[in-house]
Amino acid sequence: MKIAFLGLGVMGSPMARHLAAKGHEVTVYNRTAAKAEAWVAANGGRFGRTPAEAAAGQDIVMSCVGNDDDLRAIILGAEGAFTAMKAGAILVDHTTASADVAREIAAKAGEKGIGFIDAPVSGGQAGAENGVLTVMCGGDAETYARAEPAILCFARASRLMGPAGSGQLTKMVNQICIAGLVQALSEGVHFAQSAGLDVEAVLDVxxxxAAxxxxxxxxxxxxxxxxxxxxxxxDWMRKDLSICLSEARRNGATLPVTALVDQFYGEVQKNGGRRWDTSSLITRLKKAE
Structure with missing residues (x-):
């Protein structure tokens, strides 16, 4: 298929590479044009100077950017993908964003005769590099069936969870679960260290x-x-948890541990850990010693 990929960050770049490796004709766009040029030099294909230029004539347009506003800019903006996508094409968005923006884009897509799937991913940079991401999707079944072969180029699992926005809601569940797990693991490792145990042996056993x-x-x-x-x-985790907590306020879910862990991540940020991996939660425990 002819596929455009918009956004060549640590996730998007390897995802697009897997598409090219599987024989698809890939056109890329990145806000920093030099990154798109370097991707093409390494992987072939071509690049567009704007999202619209990259999206023109494509069967599928995939996107993976930072947040709701970034997504609106590359899809709905003056030079956004929707100004150039043909009727019958599909937009698959892999950004971790709000369910609201997914529904907003789905409505705009419907007006233009474009299919839309919100498809956030889990598995991190390593999952993207190795082509083993898990993809949670929202949209209609027919559109998903057409998009799934492309998604599976970089995923080991993909599933349609319901109508537009359902992929984003499922990703929120994923992040809520991870937040609690990382905090518990931080406390366990910290406890083992404080008790003078061989931590690696403890973790191994x-x-x-059940742990x-x-x-x-x-x-x-x-x-x-x-x-x-x-x-x-x-920084990315705090963005995601903010989305989770905002949605919980809307749907009435109670997330006391998630709210607390979000505050803990705020402490890590203040201590210089904005770009550290999320497992850096343990640093605030060591600081308290």
Whole structure:
């Protein structure tokens, strides 16, 4: 297929690379044009100077940018993708954004005869690099069925969760669960250190039981070593948790642990950890010693 990819950050760049590697004709756009030029030099295809230029004539347009406002700019702006996409084309948005903006874009897409899927991802930079992301999707079944083969170029699992906005709501559940897990793992590692235990041995044995999780397997040892220079940044997590808490205020859900962990991440930011990995929550416990 002819596919445009808008946004070549740490997630978007490898996702687009997998599309090209699977034989799709890929056109890319990035706000910093030099990054798009470098991507084309490394992977082939071509780049557009604007989202509209990249999106023109494409079967599918995929996007992965920072937040709601970034998404509106590249899709609904004066030089946005919707000014150039053909009727019958599909927009698949992989940004972690609000359910509101997903529904807003879905409505605009419907007016133009364009299909839309909100499709936030989980798995982090490593998942994108290795093509094993999990994708949570919102939209209608027919549009999803057409888009799924492209999504599976960089995903090990993808599922339609319901109408537009359902992908974003599912991603919120994902982030709520992660926030509590990372805080609990931070406290467990901190406790093991304070008790004078061999932390790696502790993690090895308990990971085989009911306490085991992806976070424990992938971040427990690096937490213990004080390494936080990889993965999903604290700034991004706070953005995501803000979306979760805002949606909870609307739907009546009670999220006391999520709200508390969000405050803890605020402390990490103030201590210079804005770009540290989310496992850096443990630093605020060590600071309290």
């Amino acid at each position: 308990i990971s085989k039981g 085991g999780s992806w976070q424990m397997e992938n971040r427990g040892k690096t937490m213990n070593q004080g390494k936080f220079d990889f993965g999903f940044a604290v």
